[in-house]
Amino acid sequence: MDLFEYIRGKVSDVILDKIVVEVGGIGYRIHSSIHSATMAKPGETITIFTHFIVREDEMSLYGFTTKEELSMFQKLISVSKVGPKVGAAVLSTYTSAKLANFIINNDIQSISKVPGVGKKTAERIILELKDKVTHYAIEEDDIAIETPSSYEVVEALMSLGYNRQEAQKAFDRIKEEKLSVEEMIKKALSLLIK
Secondary structure, X not given: OOOOOEEEEEEEEEEOOEEEEEEOOEEEEEEOOHHHHOOOOOOOEEEEEEEEEEOOOOEXXXXXXXXXXHHHHHHHHOOOOOXXXXXXXXXXXXXXXXXXXXXXXXXXXXXOOOOOOOHHHHHHHXXXXXXXXXOOOOXXXXXXXXXXXXXXXXXXXXXOOOOHHHHHHHHHHHOOXXXXXXXXXXXXXXXXXX
């Protein structure tokens, strides 16, 4: 449903994969990908390109910092049995360009690594989107760098007994470093233990 094209306002809070943007005294909670959420800095003005979802039991707003990521999200949720939460989880794990590369190359294994995406769903994503993602710019540099998602690191730390806020703060301190998931978890743990 296209009620809002975009929302521009001041970032008042960022909670893992949600961005709260204040516009005219109203705080809009926007579900997003972790990639977009890391671009949102509290206190700064931001433009979020949005997709409004209305269902019988809920209304929710999803948004991303680039039109490209929004477009990929919309393509993902057009796939049968892929809802907005799974669509956002996919884009939290992989950039649009990397995901397009996996789809074009029939890489079921990589797509099914996303939390909530099994082999059958990965196959469906490839089947239904293969002809729709070829225009995405796919750069070798982007494909070569495997950026661990905040989701993986934060969930691992929470399973070790830390709360979400502590885990997210530790991840934020090391997210710019080019480390594997395992290395990030170890480094985040060393920060939390201090």
